[in-house]
Amino acid sequence: MHAKGLSFGAVEGEADAGPEALTVAEIDGHPFGELRFTGERWAVADVRLLSPILPSKVVCVGRNYAEHAAEHGADVPKEPLLFLKPTTSVIGANDVIRLPPQSKQVEHEAELAVVIGAAGARRVDRAGGAAAVFGYTCANDVTARDLQRQDGQWTRAKGFDSFCPIGPWITTDAAVDDVEVRCEVNEEVRQLGRTKDMIFDVPTLVSYVSHIMTLLPGDVILTGTPAGVSPIVAGDTVTVSIGGLGVLANRVATLD
Incomplete structure (x- = not known):
């Protein structure tokens, strides 16, 4: 803007x-x-940087880092574990994450985000999955952890307005096989991982999702978070950075 x-x-x-x-x-x-x-x-x-894309859907991958699965006492999935975030959860860099009154434990999850290109993807193989990628950006899969445990499924916990910061921009020529994924809260490092430790890599994820639902241009896949997720509270600043992709920073506030 x-x-x-x-x-x-x-x-x-x-x-x-x-x-x-x-x-x-x-x-x-x-x-x-x-x-x-x-x-x-x-x-x-x-200028004001908005979310660099408004996707028709945000497809997310759970437990795609073994250490993150372990910190929640969960098994590593044999196939990608998928869920969706609504487009109304998407915000951009420097927008505010709003804490809903329903939750007492909202947490950050730093993630590599994949943006699908103009051709989309439907029932593609791994090579087609790699070719379908337009670019990459940073994301924060904000989660109401107490509601996730309470509900037994993840829609409410992951779906609140402002719970999907994406940005600051899309990098179209990045190599992401082995880059750092970092999350800082008020300049304290909370998460520090590398994409090489993902259980399912980007081509595999795009191919897998495309055999379930057609991926349209601009759709986003969040590829999972490394270990170290922790609560955020009003007044915090959450910063997600991924090697070569820029920095995504968002303040945290209570819902007005």
């Missing part, structure tokens, strides 16, 4: 650089296919 309205843009500069070193070139239309630019350009510091 910028002074002239709302549009997609291409971020120019190094992903790990500070906002003062980055610019945004406005895209004419959407980012899928051949990019056309309007000629407008702004400093990142002068």
Whole structure:
């Protein structure tokens, strides 16, 4: 979002650089296919970064890191364990995570997010799964842990408004086979893992999901979280960073 309205843009500069070193070139239309630019350009510091995509669905993978499964006393799944988050849970960088009154234990979950490209994916093999990826970004699968335990299924615990921060942007040329996944709360490191430790890798996940539901352009797959999830409270700042993909920071507040 910028002074002239709302549009997609291409971020120019190094992903790990500070906002003062980055610019945004406005895209004419959407980012899928051949990019056309309007000629407008702004400093990142002068725009508001929304979620870089609003997917038709967010498909999430549970227990995809063995140590995270172990910290909850759960078995490692033999096949990807899937659940969905509603699109109304999606927010962007610097937006506020709102704590619902129904829960007394809301936790962070730092995750690599996969964004599906223009061709989508339906019943593809692993090679097709890799080819279907448009790019990658950071995500936080915010979870009301007490409600997850209480309900025995995960829809309510994972589905509150603001429970799916995504951003700050989509990186289209990243190699993510072995990158760091980090979560800090108020600059204290809470989670520190590497994508090489995922039980099911990205091509496998895209292929598996595509044999259940058609993945449309812009759909997002959250690939699971490493160990170290812990509660967040009003006043915290949660920062998810993934090597080469940038930093996703969100404040935490109670629901108004």
